[in-house]
Amino acid sequence: MSPEEDHSDDTALAGEYVLHLLDDAERAAFEQRMAVEPALRDLVRDWDEQFSLMTQDIAPVTPPAAVKARLQNSLFSDNTAPRSRWWGWLMGGVAAAGIGIGAILLVPNLIPDAGPDPTYTASIAAEDGSLIVAARFIAETNTLQVSRQTGNALPGRVLELWLIADGADAPVSLGVLPDDLEARIKVPSALATQMAKAVLAISDEPVGGSPTGAPTGAVLAVGSVADA
Amino acid sequence: MTEKSDIESMILQVGLGDRAAFSALYDATSAKLFGVCLRVLNNRAEAEDALQNVFVKVWQKASLYSANGYSPMTWLITLARNTAIDKLRTRRDGHVDIDDVHDLSDGAPTPEAEAVASSERAQLNRCLQELEAQKSEAVRRAYLDGDSYQDLAVRYDVPLNTMRTWLRRSLLKLRECLSR
Known part of the structure; x- marks a missing residue:
């Protein structure tokens, strides 16, 4: 076999790729091909499977515990508050709905001004912008003013608003949003004191609201409460 | 386990x-x-x-x-x-x-610790052994020691292009043996 024919052989090329023997330009060119050629990916996988057998002789060595601690800290540095239960609920729902946590954007001028200045505001938003609800909390009166900017409940369903206090285990319902775009919700004083640093979320629920007292449908939109 | x-x-x-x-x-x-x-x-x-x-x-x-x-x-x-x-x-x-x-x-x-050879491992070993000793060692060195063509060319005292031709042919022989 001539070197030219040799060079054209993808089997050898994939082996060189796996062994990290290609130079930068060859490697980049190979990866570009691999992105569109499944057969090339199969060759690479076959070599990886074969060569990884060489590591069977390598004895396990327990790494220092500090490595795991550093790793978890670098990946999950937000896990300081004991909010795992509702956070799991929130993230699971958000992932299932294919949306992310809305930006913590203040949109105070979206609500036509009426009455006293709010103490806190929040924008409860779907990441794709399909549902946006602006919220203003007036501490003097324990009133939450909500203004639905974009989006509707699904046919035969309702939108339910939830408060997740900082460090809380579970969301607490603030009620079902009315069909009206604007609404005022009287917040029980026990919950009103939890408003600072809370997260507001909206879930998809059957008519009448969640029958269980906990969210049952997809979490559609989320927003953090911030000082006005 | x-x-x-x-x-x-x-x-x-x-x-x-x-x-x-x-x-x-x-x-x-x-x-x-x-x-x-x-x-x-x-x-x-x-x-x-x-x-x-x-x-x-x-x-x-x-x-x-x-x-x-x-x-x-x-x-x-x-x-x-x-x-x-x-x-x-x-x-x-x-x-x-x-x-x-x-x-x-x-x-x-x-490297020899806990060498529990699976049948796949045995096959790979057999096929590596079918290569000339230096060539199978070159494959191992590339995989486990990260040797480049330059490193291998210096180690075996051959021109870089020769090293590459050797190794590519070794890979094809290896592949052929593994698919038997």
């Missing part, structure tokens, strides 16, 4: 963002992967860094795992070996004194 299928289901759970599964996967596999990083890097501090990078990649890429067709341990070992080789290359580019680094290798496991 953790079953292979357990590792697979842990990876799939990690792909869904399950932190408990991630922690369990780390506990089940980090010693093996740390061994691999140590074998390649011969340096404890660098191997610890590499191991951390490996598991960051596991967290980020686990959701893609089910589509790639890799067996679970191969996927993890490949991530570990590639991460360690990249780190090794970075070190070499930075001209760290390799002799100093090798002095720190006392804690590394011996």
